[in-house]
Amino acid sequence: MANLLGVFTAKNLLVLSLALNVSLIFRVLLLHDAQNGSFNGFFFTKHNGSQKEALFSPVSSSSSSSSLPISQGDRDRVINLDHGDPTMYESYWQRMGEETTVVIPGWQFMSYFSDATRLCWFLEPEFANQIVRLHNVVGNAVTENRHIVVGTGSTQLYQAALYALSPDTDAEPISVVSAAPYYSSYPLITDCVKSGLYKWGGDALSFSKNGPYIELVTSPNNPDGFARRSVVNRSEGILIHDLAYYWPQYTPISSAANYDLMLFTASKSTGHAGMRIGWALVKDEDVARKMTKYIEINTIGVSKDSQLRAAKVLKVISDNSERPNADGSFFEFSYHVMAKRWKQLREAVHESGLFSVPEFPPQLCKFLNVVFEPQPAFAWVKCEGEIEDCESFLRGKKILTRSGKHFGVGPKYVRISMLDRDRNYETFVERLSTIRL
Amino acid sequence: MANLLGVFTAKNLLVLSLALNVSLIFRVLLLHDAQNGSFNGFFFTKHNGSQKEALFSPVSSSSSSSSLPISQGDRDRVINLDHGDPTMYESYWQRMGEETTVVIPGWQFMSYFSDATRLCWFLEPEFANQIVRLHNVVGNAVTENRHIVVGTGSTQLYQAALYALSPDTDAEPISVVSAAPYYSSYPLITDCVKSGLYKWGGDALSFSKNGPYIELVTSPNNPDGFARRSVVNRSEGILIHDLAYYWPQYTPISSAANYDLMLFTASKSTGHAGMRIGWALVKDEDVARKMTKYIEINTIGVSKDSQLRAAKVLKVISDNSERPNADGSFFEFSYHVMAKRWKQLREAVHESGLFSVPEFPPQLCKFLNVVFEPQPAFAWVKCEGEIEDCESFLRGKKILTRSGKHFGVGPKYVRISMLDRDRNYETFVERLSTIRL
Numbered sequence: 001m002a003n004l005l006g007v008f009t010a011k012n013l014l015v016l017s018l019a020l021n022v023s024l025i026f027r028v029l030l031l032h033d034a035q036n037g038s039f040n041g042f043f044f045t046k047h048n049g050s051q052k053e054a055l056f057s058p059v060s061s062s063s064s065s066s067s068l069p070i071s072q073g074d075r076d077r078v079i080n081l082d083h084g085d086p087t088m089y090e091s092y093w094q095r096m097g098e099e100t101t102v103v104i105p106g107w108q109f110m111s112y113f114s115d116a117t118r119l120c121w122f123l124e125p126e127f128a129n130q131i132v133r134l135h136n137v138v139g140n141a142v143t144e145n146r147h148i149v150v151g152t153g154s155t156q157l158y159q160a161a162l163y164a165l166s167p168d169t170d171a172e173p174i175s176v177v178s179a180a181p182y183y184s185s186y187p188l189i190t191d192c193v194k195s196g197l198y199k200w201g202g203d204a205l206s207f208s209k210n211g212p213y214i215e216l217v218t219s220p221n222n223p224d225g226f227a228r229r230s231v232v233n234r235s236e237g238i239l240i241h242d243l244a245y246y247w248p249q250y251t252p253i254s255s256a257a258n259y260d261l262m263l264f265t266a267s268k269s270t271g272h273a274g275m276r277i278g279w280a281l282v283k284d285e286d287v288a289r290k291m292t293k294y295i296e297i298n299t300i301g302v303s304k305d306s307q308l309r310a311a312k313v314l315k316v317i318s319d320n321s322e323r324p325n326a327d328g329s330f331f332e333f334s335y336h337v338m339a340k341r342w343k344q345l346r347e348a349v350h351e352s353g354l355f356s357v358p359e360f361p362p363q364l365c366k367f368l369n370v371v372f373e374p375q376p377a378f379a380w381v382k383c384e385g386e387i388e389d390c391e392s393f394l395r396g397k398k399i400l401t402r403s404g405k406h407f408g409v410g411p412k413y414v415r416i417s418m419l420d421r422d423r424n425y426e427t428f429v430e431r432l433s434t435i436r437l
Numbered sequence: 438m439a440n441l442l443g444v445f446t447a448k449n450l451l452v453l454s455l456a457l458n459v460s461l462i463f464r465v466l467l468l469h470d471a472q473n474g475s476f477n478g479f480f481f482t483k484h485n486g487s488q489k490e491a492l493f494s495p496v497s498s499s500s501s502s503s504s505l506p507i508s509q510g511d512r513d514r515v516i517n518l519d520h521g522d523p524t525m526y527e528s529y530w531q532r533m534g535e536e537t538t539v540v541i542p543g544w545q546f547m548s549y550f551s552d553a554t555r556l557c558w559f560l561e562p563e564f565a566n567q568i569v570r571l572h573n574v575v576g577n578a579v580t581e582n583r584h585i586v587v588g589t590g591s592t593q594l595y596q597a598a599l600y601a602l603s604p605d606t607d608a609e610p611i612s613v614v615s616a617a618p619y620y621s622s623y624p625l626i627t628d629c630v631k632s633g634l635y636k637w638g639g640d641a642l643s644f645s646k647n648g649p650y651i652e653l654v655t656s657p658n659n660p661d662g663f664a665r666r667s668v669v670n671r672s673e674g675i676l677i678h679d680l681a682y683y684w685p686q687y688t689p690i691s692s693a694a695n696y697d698l699m700l701f702t703a704s705k706s707t708g709h710a711g712m713r714i715g716w717a718l719v720k721d722e723d724v725a726r727k728m729t730k731y732i733e734i735n736t737i738g739v740s741k742d743s744q745l746r747a748a749k750v751l752k753v754i755s756d757n758s759e760r761p762n763a764d765g766s767f768f769e770f771s772y773h774v775m776a777k778r779w780k781q782l783r784e785a786v787h788e789s790g791l792f793s794v795p796e797f798p799p800q801l802c803k804f805l806n807v808v809f810e811p812q813p814a815f816a817w818v819k820c821e822g823e824i825e826d827c828e829s830f831l832r833g834k835k836i837l838t839r840s841g842k843h844f845g846v847g848p849k850y851v852r853i854s855m856l857d858r859d860r861n862y863e864t865f866v867e868r869l870s871t872i873r874l
Binding site (some may be wrong): 083085086087089090091092093094096098099100101102103104105106107109110111112113114152153155156159162163185188189192193194195196197198267271272273274275276277294297298299300301302303304305306309312313316 | 520522523524526527528529530531533535536537538539540541542543544546547548549550551589590592593596599600622625626629630631632633634635704708709710711712713714731734735736737738739740741742743746749750753
């Protein structure tokens with residue numbers, strides 16, 4: 001090597017080295033551009049009215065990741081806040097730069113298996129480590145003596161839980177209930193293929209059937225943001241806790257949740273909906289085993305690539321949270337964005353006079369060490385006075401929302417996503433504040 | 438910039454530049470190591486007998502990616518060829534180096550949506566392009582006037598197809614049939630949650646019920662490798678073609694498949710089972726729309742990360758195939774490995790005298806421009822003579838296989854994966870050749 005170096009001058013080597021740098025940087029830039037291409041094309045062009053059948057179908061809107069000032073053109077464009085696409089978080093991760101960039105060589109992670117000695121054999125060990133670490137850092141869930149099951153989003157884990165918790169007999173399907181307003185997709189998912197194992201039973205508050213049942217407790221609740229407990233409380237009840245929103249940007253973390261079956265998802269905690277990654281913390285080994293079996297039959301496991309990426313994202317959140325004076329902390333950032341947005345929303349609602357939003361009692365968040373009122377991922381807005389169909393009314397103002405009727409209550413309510421990009425959100429609150437009858 | 442450069446000597450800049458290179462290379466190496474860690478831990482430790490319930494549960498074996506010569510220790514170790522984990526392909530992709538490495542920045546591909554203007558709104562446009570390109574290069578499927586639906590493996594797409602093709606009435610569940618021997622997972626998947634829409638109807642060859650039915654045609658067939666056509670042929674039949682193995686390493690490509698609904702998967706074409714990526718080519722728009730809706734309800738789309746990786750892998754395969762004198766071509770490599778393995782298997786079967794394997798007629802492959810006999814991804818082995826339970830017999834020799842009873846035929850047959858790593862496969866054929874009664 002010394003001899004070889006002798007042949008070249010420092011200038012020669014500099015050129016060589018710079019060329020290598022340029023090539024590496026060029027590769028990265030090229031990839032960024034290619035990916036941007038698909039992102040910039042992200043404009044909805046038509047409105048699909050049949051929300052009941054397909055709550056995620058694209059509906060018209062124009063989204064943009066830029067933070068341009070609101071222009072004249074913005075006054076007329078359609079704002080789509082129907083689904084909770086968490087694009088609000090892009091700006092934070094963009095600021096974090098390469099910290100969460102994943103690099104996956106083509107010949108790695110090819111097998112179906114992640115760790116065949118684990119109960120959940122398709123769970124990447126590093127992702128499992130980072131799940132436990134993040135819950136310990138945030139203090140929002142007990143992880144001791146829990147089995148982790150990874151899913152293609154918490155949607156798949158919900159189905160895995162229904163499969164695992166349904167009685168293993170030829171009895172009639174077990175009823176699945178949740179107190180209204182409940183997440184609009186639950187009835188659709190539950191009855192999608194008319195399962196003989198389980199069946200949507202509607203509002204838990206009016207559930208009166210005898211025998212075993214499954215109660216879904218979403219806390220904080222989607223759509224209305226309130227903390228929840230089970231409401232049926234009968235001996236034959238089995239509980240699933242959907243804790244997708246139990247994170248400090250949305251609600252004060254008062255204690256570590258300690259339930260038998262808890263569901264979490266990357267889409268609402270870190271904003272990475274496109275990864276399709278969720279996880280369940282499960283106390284009972286047999287239930288965890290059956291959930292794993294469902295995912296094995298449904299999709300033969302979960303994308304390794306997304307698990308690797310999720311591990312990296314969770315790691316960066318934990319690292320940044322543990323730093324003293326955590327200025328760049330993910331939860332500090334997202335807490336402040338949500339606080340600002342809820343303040344703007346309440347002002348706009350007040351100014352218009354036609355709507356109301358829930359009021360929440362303030363509580364101490366042990367993670368952020370701040371007393372604050374919940375600031376949910378969705379606003380559960382009621383049209384006051386004579387407006388009977390709030391969704392239609394707002395659609396007339398080119399604001400697309402999801403009608404309360406999909407959540408087991410009346411059309412006087414709508415659910416509005418609070419997680420869109422800044423420019424869309426700003427246009428929305430400005431428009432809302434000016435709405436008069 | 439010129440002024441700035443003047444301040445530094447070429448040597449200063451060289452040091453700076455080299456430092457940047459070292460840092461970049463170090464990052465990549467670190468990641469490689471971390472990923473290797475999980476891969477090296479890939480050893481099965483226990484045998485789960487209840488294959489019927491969970492065909493993918495880990496069963497004991499020792500796998501290794503090394504190509505060490507077969508040692509004394511190899512004579513005693515358990516060889517697990519029960520499931521078709523395509524680890525054989527690792528060595529090819531390792532040789533390709535960084536060509537298929539994906540780099541995904543943390544702030545990109547966060548949204549649920551890939552392209553909201555598409556019917557399948559969660560399909561990454563670049564992946565769609567590469568699917569069409571690869572089919573055109575290989576000539577194994579017609580892509581014109583087809584809708585592409587991406588799935589979390591073809592397993593999810595199979596369920597999406599059942600959902601889309603089932604009658605939209607309150608009639609009894611539609612029968613789903615396939616000629617025995619059929620893929621052992623089909624009955625399990627079909628009846629997993631006791632759907633009221635569809636129901637496993639067993640062997641298509643003995644199906645006699647009137648009315649509509651869905652027939653699954655897997656060609657080449659899993660487990661036996663034969664080319665197939667539908668067998669029921671009644672007017673009310675709806676066909677799903679599973680073409681997972683219609684690639685030139687397994688069978689001569691005689692013409693472009695041109696069916697209404699065709700399923701493909703990365704796991705068996707490129708070997709990337711861990712990505713969980715499959716795709717469907719669908720003629721009817723309404724069927725494609727309903728399949729998309731199923732995947733929306735089941736998992737709200739498909740991992741973007743894996744779609745990006747799959748796009749890159751497919752691109753490299755097409756690029757390498759189109760090069761003149763394509764020495765490093767993926768299909769050349771995999772064709773030769775499969776040819777060698779089938780030759781070794783036939784020799785071992787002949788030497789032992791206790792087994793038989795199917796014979797296939799040779800045919801011209803228009804892609805490779807070679808006449809050859811099919812060399813399937815699985816060997817469908819029959820125990821001859823008095824051995825009634827072939828799976829138990831081979832388990833006694835520490836070779837784990839999947840019994841013919843799971844495929845709708847008797848226990849005299851077993852299915853054996855031909856896609857394991859070299860060292861496991863070599864040990865297997867050597868051991869098989871020495872088996873005597």
